[in-house]
Amino acid sequence: MRILQNSGVPIYQQIAEQMKADILAGKMKQGDYLPSIRSLAKELKISVITTMKAYELLEAEGLVTAAQGKGFYVNAQDSEMLREQHLRKVEDALQEAIAAAKIAGISEAELKQTLEALLSMEE
Numbered sequence: 001m002r003i004l005q006n007s008g009v010p011i012y013q014q015i016a017e018q019m020k021a022d023i024l025a026g027k028m029k030q031g032d033y034l035p036s037i038r039s040l041a042k043e044l045k046i047s048v049i050t051t052m053k054a055y056e057l058l059e060a061e062g063l064v065t066a067a068q069g070k071g072f073y074v075n076a077q078d079s080e081m082l083r084e085q086h087l088r089k090v091e092d093a094l095q096e097a098i099a100a101a102k103i104a105g106i107s108e109a110e111l112k113q114t115l116e117a118l119l120s121m122e123e
Contacts, residue, residue, distance in 0.1 A: 003044055011046055015054035023063050023074055024085055034064060034072040 003014055022028045034055065035043070041051040055072050058064045064072045101111045 001040075001044065003046070011044075012050045012053040012057065015040075015044075015051065016057040019054070019058055020061070020063060023058075023077065024082055028074050030074055030076045032074045033070070034058075034074070036071050 001015065001018055003011055005011075007014065009017075019028070019034065028034075034040075037048055037051045037055060041048045044051075055064065055066075059066060059072065063075060063077075065075055066072050098111065106114075
């Protein structure tokens with residue numbers, strides 16, 4: 001896990017986002033336990049409170065559940081919900097790309113060509 005001290009994004013949010021990405025990508029499966037709060041805090045050299053805040057954020061999003069005395073584990077993920085979350089990430093990235101293209105003076109046609117070229121490279 002990579003934490004950037006000077007990114008402007010709170011550390012707890014960076015942790016939560018990276019774990020969320022792992023859960024949505026299937027790297028962390030239903031029933032998998034997250035690292036203990038203390039061990040993750042020690043590993044990242046951060047406060048236990050910061051780690052707890054990250055886990056609480058994941059719990060508020062319904063991605064994990066706290067088990068008394070055992071820690072946090074990954075919830076079952078609804079495939080439709082996962083698809084929606086991925087779609088939201090794609091839409092956000094595309095909106096960012098559109099904004100960057102406007103700033104750079106790239107036309108809609110050029111932007112579409114770029115997207116088509118990138119898609120064909122993936123095949």
